[in-house]
Amino acid sequence: MKVDESGSNRNLSWFERGQVLKMISFKWIIIYGSLAPFFIMITLLYVLGVARYVTDFEENTCEMTYMFEYPQYVKISLKNDIEAKYPRFGLYAYGEGILTEKLRRMHFSGIPVLFIPGNAGSHEQVRSIASVSLRKSRTASFHFDFFTVSFSKDYSALYGGVLMEQTEYVSHCIKTILALYKGKIDNVVLIGHSMGGIVAKGALLLMPNMNASLANMIINLATPHTPFLVFDSTFANYYYELERHLHKLKDAGVKVVSIGGGPRDILVPSIAAFDRTADINVLSTSVPCVWKSTDHLSILWCKQLVFVIVRSLFDSVNQLEKPPKITSNPDLKMKSLSYHFLKHTSGKKMYHYPDKIRFETDAEWVSVPQQYVWNNNGIKRSSVIYLAVELFHKSDFLTIDAINLQSKDWLFVCSALKKQEQKRICEWGWSLTNKTRILPDPLYRSRRIVDLNLKEIKYPHITHAIVKLTPDDLEKQLTVNFDSYFYNNRMESTRNRFLHPKYLFGFRGPNLIETVKGSIRYYITLPNIIDAITIEFKSLNCIKHHAIVELIESSNIGSTQVEIFTNTDDGPKTMKMQTLYGRSNDTASLRVTLEPECIYMINIQPGGIIDKISCRVRDRWPLLYTAIISLLLLIISLRIHYNSDVLPTIIITIILSFVFNVTYETCIALCIIGISAVGVCFSVIFLGSVAHGIAVRFLARAIAFSVTWSDWLLSGLNQLPYITTFFVQSLIPITCAALSMLISVFLHFLKLTRMYEDYLEDILLAPLQHFNLFKRWKNAKNEEENDQLNTSQKNIGQEIYNRLLLFLLYSFAAIPAIPSVLVWAKNFSYDMRLSTEDPVHVVSWIILAGCSTLGIVQISPKHKGYRSLILSNILRFTSWVILSMTAAPRPSFYQWCMPPIIATVVTLIALNSMIP
Numbered sequence: 001m002k003v004d005e006s007g008s009n010r011n012l013s014w015f016e017r018g019q020v021l022k023m024i025s026f027k028w029i030i031i032y033g034s035l036a037p038f039f040i041m042i043t044l045l046y047v048l049g050v051a052r053y054v055t056d057f058e059e060n061t062c063e064m065t066y067m068f069e070y071p072q073y074v075k076i077s078l079k080n081d082i083e084a085k086y087p088r089f090g091l092y093a094y095g096e097g098i099l100t101e102k103l104r105r106m107h108f109s110g111i112p113v114l115f116i117p118g119n120a121g122s123h124e125q126v127r128s129i130a131s132v133s134l135r136k137s138r139t140a141s142f143h144f145d146f147f148t149v150s151f152s153k154d155y156s157a158l159y160g161g162v163l164m165e166q167t168e169y170v171s172h173c174i175k176t177i178l179a180l181y182k183g184k185i186d187n188v189v190l191i192g193h194s195m196g197g198i199v200a201k202g203a204l205l206l207m208p209n210m211n212a213s214l215a216n217m218i219i220n221l222a223t224p225h226t227p228f229l230v231f232d233s234t235f236a237n238y239y240y241e242l243e244r245h246l247h248k249l250k251d252a253g254v255k256v257v258s259i260g261g262g263p264r265d266i267l268v269p270s271i272a273a274f275d276r277t278a279d280i281n282v283l284s285t286s287v288p289c290v291w292k293s294t295d296h297l298s299i300l301w302c303k304q305l306v307f308v309i310v311r312s313l314f315d316s317v318n319q320l321e322k323p324p325k326i327t328s329n330p331d332l333k334m335k336s337l338s339y340h341f342l343k344h345t346s347g348k349k350m351y352h353y354p355d356k357i358r359f360e361t362d363a364e365w366v367s368v369p370q371q372y373v374w375n376n377n378g379i380k381r382s383s384v385i386y387l388a389v390e391l392f393h394k395s396d397f398l399t400i401d402a403i404n405l406q407s408k409d410w411l412f413v414c415s416a417l418k419k420q421e422q423k424r425i426c427e428w429g430w431s432l433t434n435k436t437r438i439l440p441d442p443l444y445r446s447r448r449i450v451d452l453n454l455k456e457i458k459y460p461h462i463t464h465a466i467v468k469l470t471p472d473d474l475e476k477q478l479t480v481n482f483d484s485y486f487y488n489n490r491m492e493s494t495r496n497r498f499l500h501p502k503y504l505f506g507f508r509g510p511n512l513i514e515t516v517k518g519s520i521r522y523y524i525t526l527p528n529i530i531d532a533i534t535i536e537f538k539s540l541n542c543i544k545h546h547a548i549v550e551l552i553e554s555s556n557i558g559s560t561q562v563e564i565f566t567n568t569d570d571g572p573k574t575m576k577m578q579t580l581y582g583r584s585n586d587t588a589s590l591r592v593t594l595e596p597e598c599i600y601m602i603n604i605q606p607g608g609i610i611d612k613i614s615c616r617v618r619d620r621w622p623l624l625y626t627a628i629i630s631l632l633l634l635i636i637s638l639r640i641h642y643n644s645d646v647l648p649t650i651i652i653t654i655i656l657s658f659v660f661n662v663t664y665e666t667c668i669a670l671c672i673i674g675i676s677a678v679g680v681c682f683s684v685i686f687l688g689s690v691a692h693g694i695a696v697r698f699l700a701r702a703i704a705f706s707v708t709w710s711d712w713l714l715s716g717l718n719q720l721p722y723i724t725t726f727f728v729q730s731l732i733p734i735t736c737a738a739l740s741m742l743i744s745v746f747l748h749f750l751k752l753t754r755m756y757e758d759y760l761e762d763i764l765l766a767p768l769q770h771f772n773l774f775k776r777w778k779n780a781k782n783e784e785e786n787d788q789l790n791t792s793q794k795n796i797g798q799e800i801y802n803r804l805l806l807f808l809l810y811s812f813a814a815i816p817a818i819p820s821v822l823v824w825a826k827n828f829s830y831d832m833r834l835s836t837e838d839p840v841h842v843v844s845w846i847i848l849a850g851c852s853t854l855g856i857v858q859i860s861p862k863h864k865g866y867r868s869l870i871l872s873n874i875l876r877f878t879s880w881v882i883l884s885m886t887a888a889p890r891p892s893f894y895q896w897c898m899p900p901i902i903a904t905v906v907t908l909i910a911l912n913s914m915i916p
Contacts, residue, residue: 042664043671049613056574056614057263061292062302065128068135069096073123073148074103076180082172087830089169090150091176092123094130108180110137110145111189111317111325116170118194118222119157123150125193128301132310142317142324144189147177149196154826156195157224158819160234161836166199167238171207174214184323187216189313193300194268197223197258202238204254205245212252216326217316217333219309220258221299222268225275228622230892231816232838239893246277253330255279257312257337259305262293262561262578269618270578274556279334280341282558283578288344291440291562307348312340315350342558345436345448346408353409358428359466360384365425370395370484371518373596381474387467387482388416388425391454395484398452398465399521401593403445403479405469409433411450412466413459429466430459439593442546442564449593451521453487481596483520492524494604513602515594517541524590524604531581531615532607535563535590536571542598543567550591553580572603574611581619616664622895623662623886625815627669629898630882632809633905635673637875639802639859640909641868649876656880660887676811677804680752688753725853729846736834737845738820744849745814748807751855755803802859810852813902816895817845844899851906858913871912875905 073092077083095103113133115126130146137143149170154162177188192200197220204212230236249256260273262285274281284294290304299305315336318327327333339350363384368374374387391398391413400411414429436450452465467480492513515522526533539545546566553559559579565571580588594600607615634653638646657666724747731740820841824834851857878901885894 039667039671039674042667043675045609045613046617046664046668046671048610049617052610052614053617054266056611058293060264060295060298062294062298062304065132065301065303065306067096067127067131071096071124071127071131072100074100076106076147076176078172078176082169086165086169088152088154088827089166090123091173092148092150094126094146094148096131096134099134106180108145109323110143111323112177112181112185113144113146113189113191113313114170114173114177114200115146115148116166116190116192116196116200117149117151118192118196119155120153121151121193121196122153123148125300126191128303128306129191129309132303132306133313136310136314140314141319144313147173149173152826155819155823156199157227158229158231159823159836160232160236160238160838161834162823163195163199163202163235163238165836166195167202167206170199170203171210174203174210178214185325187214187326189326190215190218191221191309192218192223193221194223194296197221198225198239198242201246201249201256202242205248206238206241212248212254215254216328217313217337218249218254218256220256220273220275220278222261222265222273222294222296223258223275224268224272225258226272226890226892228272228892230895231819232896233840234836234838236893236896243277249277253328253333255330255333255337257282257341259284259287259299259341260578261295261299263576264293264295265299266618267296270559271581271619274579280337280558281556282341283560285562286558286560287341288438293561308340311348312337315340343434343437345433345438351408353431353434355430356428357409357412357431359386359414359426365423367423368482370482371596372482373479374482375477375479376469376474379474380471381469382471384471385469385474386425387469387480388464389482389484390464391462391484393484395486396454397485397487397490397521398454399481399483399485400450400452400465400467401439401481401483401520402448402467403441403481404473404476405448405467405478405480406446406473406476407468407470410448410468411436412468413457413462414464414466415461416463424463426464426466432457432465439548440562440564442548442566481520483518483596485519485521487523490519490522492522493527494524494529495527513604515598515600515602517599518596520594520596522590522592522594522602524592524602526588526590526604529588529606530577530583530586532574532576532611533588533590534572534574534605534607534611535565536573536603536605537565538570538601538603539567540599540601542595545595545598545600547595547600548593549575550593551575551577551588552591553577553586553588555580555583555586572605574607576607576611576615581615620662620665622892623665624669624672625812625895626882626886626891626898627662627665628672628812629809629902630879631666631669631673632805632812633875633882633902634879636805636809636859636905636909637872637879639805640875640912641872653880653883656883660884662883662886665886666883673808676808680749680804680807684749684752688750721854725850728849728853732842732846734833736820736824736837737842737849738817738834738837739824740849741814741817741845742821744852745807745810748810748852752803752807755800805859806857809902809906810848813844813848813899816841816899838896841896841899844903847903847907848899851910856910856914857906859909860913867912867915871908874908878905 072095074095076091076093078091093103093108115129117123117125126146126148133144133146151166154166156163156166174188178185190200192198197218200215200218200220204210204215227235227239230239256275256278257280258273258275258278260268260270260283262270262283265273270283284290284292284299284302284305287305287308290302290308292302292304294302294305316326316333317324336350339345345351363386364381365386365388366374368387368389370389370393372389389398402410409431411433412429412431414426416424416426418425418427432450432452435452436448439447439449441447469478513522513524535549537547544567546564549563549565551561551563556579561575561578563573563575565573577588580586592602634649638649653666654663657663728740728744728747731743820834820837827834882898882901885891888894
């Protein structure tokens with residue numbers, strides 16, 4: 001064995017390192033050895049679920065939005081005191097071409113729109129929406145002025161202090177923008193991406209001298225209304241306060257639209273983007289004319305979605321006002337937003353349908369059967385054709401699917417009282433075109449469809465539904481499909497199918513649904529499925545065919561997903577619930593659109609185990625952090641008191657994990673702890689010298705010493721814990737407490753390597769003595785020496801095991817300190833001191849860093865007194881309380897509580913160690 005003067009183990013042989021690793025990890029091998037197959041299986045499944053979640057989504061088919069002219073950003077100055085307070089932030093006006101000169105002269109005459117970027121976002125992300133708006137304004141009598149905020153890519157999604165700073169700055173920006181219009185405009189449109197949507201609402205509701213009426217509309221893009229990471233109390237309190245004031249938006253008539261990206265957005269899942277107080281919650285997969293999932297960044301430049309956003313803004317303007325403004329009528333705003341984001345019935349611009357219409361007298365009337373396919377067969381007509389289908393004749397529902405129909409107002413109901421050439425016709429009718437919607441088509445044809453519930457039509461004496469075909473429509477290959485049916489006959493359910501004996505024994509027969517020829521519409525409810533479903537289509541009589549499947553989630557009408565099946569791509573395809581996962585009381589359903597000439601076999605199966613786990617990963621991965629802390633405290637509680645009741649503790653923990661529905665996350669958390677422990681062992685043995693070298697070089701640069709002197713200084717600090725503690729704690733008033741916490745964890749790691757060196761000789765001699773004793777045992781000699789060796793090995797293993805547990809506890813407790821350190825490092829050039837640090841965490845870091853560097857926290861399993869028993873029970877109870885937090889409605893809001901809880905526990909353990 002060779003150890004240099006500095007105490008590092010850089011000269012150890014690989015054989016020696018391997019022997020040490022074997023001894024250090026022996027305890028963990030004993031614990032996990034018997035359960036290894038189980039833990040390996042669930043860990044592998046979880047890893048596969050994570051891989052499926054981050055890779056299994058449709059290809060990005062969004063078109064890129066391009067600028068016709070070079071985009072430019074004109075800096076707008078705020079008041080001097082505000083500029084001095086926020087030197088990292090900036091307000092800009094977006095311009096292109098000759099418009100830029102107008103902006104430089106501070107001449108603004110449009111409708112102001114403020115874009116707020118998200119976490120680590122850029123102010124330049126406004127250019128897609130702004131450029132499309134400028135292009136559209138060339139054909140309009142008004143235009144929008146786009147402003148954007150620069151946040152220097154700060155981490156607002158991780159750190160509450162940054163979030164508050166951004167909110168204050170945006171409130172000043174709103175006032176500055178309105179001042180540019182000299183009283184002609186009194187509110188703005190706010191568009192927020194990611195955390196920018198939270199900042200937009202916070203600037204209106206949480207800042208003094210601000211009110212909700214300063215905005216008339218808020219559009220949120222992939223905004224986490226329910227965050228998954230809440231690492232400080234400032235962040236949590238921000239959300240709590242915001243929710244308390246959200247009612248003010250409705251009171252002021254502000255319309256809020258929340259748009260999620262769907263399956264492709266793995267940073268802000270759809271459930272997080274759901275805003276329970278928004279007027280419209282929608283996924284990009286269900287927005288008419290989009291029908292595509294967008295990732296967290298492409299939601300800003302996806303051309304199909306950008307056009308919908310811009311058109312909704314233009315349709316919300318009241319052009320009769322001078323100057324034109326967004327309408328102050330909440331109902332009109334809602335009609336415009338609903339038209340573009342929920343139920344697009346016809347053209348690009350919102351159309352106001354008349355309630356009644358008089359039919360043309362020289363038109364041709366055609367009576368169609370209950371199930372019928374009408375097409376013009378390429379024959380052009382010079383007159384209007386009315387297709388009339390009789391209602392309430394052996395049916396209570398009517399579905400009409402019109403392909404290549406261009407008329408804006410085309411669907412009516414009427415009372416056929418007049419006769420014409422042996423046919424009953426209508427003189428006038430009520431328009432129902434506003435109940436129709438557009439549908440994607442695999443052949444890229446214009447497709448409009450309607451599902452009429454005849455029981456809900458309240459007009460008196462209705463006898464027929466009428467489809468109007470103009471001569472312009474008849475110039476194209478036009479097809480209109482009619483399907484009249486009883487709703488219950490087209491409703492299928494999977495409630496009992498998956499419990500069928502044939503399904504349980506591996507046969508798929510019971511899950512097949514066979515359609516009837518002539519049918520357009522089928523509905524399939526999924527009461528047994530809350531995560532993923534696999535669908536497959538086969539046609540029995542059509543070589544070329546297609547089907548359109550819409551997955552509808554009952555809890556949110558805007559969470560629809562669309563899949564298209566064709567004869568060349570007929571499945572199986574997997575669809576995952578986005579906002580319904582885990583809500584067993586809600587039921588998702590499939591709305592299927594078929595070709596009437598074809599007979600289909602539809603095979604529906606629950607999603608595979610990997611798909612189910614991927615949904616669980618998507619919605620529940622934040623629970624792992626809380627579960628890890630809970631298990632670490634539980635393990636330490638069993639080490640505090642001699643002969644602790646291990647089996648009852650394990651049983652109670654298992655029962656609680658079942659009650660709180662976190663059994664799987666608890667198992668994964670235990671696996672993470674084991675893997676982390678083994679990883680620390682490897683790091684201590686094989687990377688200890690590397691860590692020591694990094695610390696030496698850092699000290700050499702920090703205090704301008706040579707490497708040799710720094711090496712001796714570091715060794716001295718290890719021997720003088722009070723000096724080390726003073727050094728670490730002195731960093732707090734000049735930098736931030738989080739930095740001292742991370743440094744203390746690193747120093748704790750160096751202590752582990754030092755401890756490993758102290759015990760190195762005994763550990764390395766143990767296998768050799770064991771080998772010799774084996775020979776002696778074989779010869780029946782010296783049993784007393786064998787007992788002494790076992791006792792020595794056991795004591796060494798226990799000591800290392802306890803130190804390792806404490807290091808893991810410190811390491812996981814320090815995770816919430818990372819965002820603070822990132823913000824401090826990013827803003828170091830502006831201010832060396834991080835002044836916005838969470839005061840609760842500051843106290844926690846001071847306690848944890850001090851206890852770690854002083855080395856006063858000791859775990860001794862030899863204690864048998866009442867004090868150690870009480871402390872063990874306190875830790876056990878604390879562990880179970882933390883585990884119960886995973887069952888809270890929003891468990892992520894308890895993550896910031898972990899450092900203060902651990903600081904309290906560490907203090908109790910230290911007192912127990914220090915008091916005789």
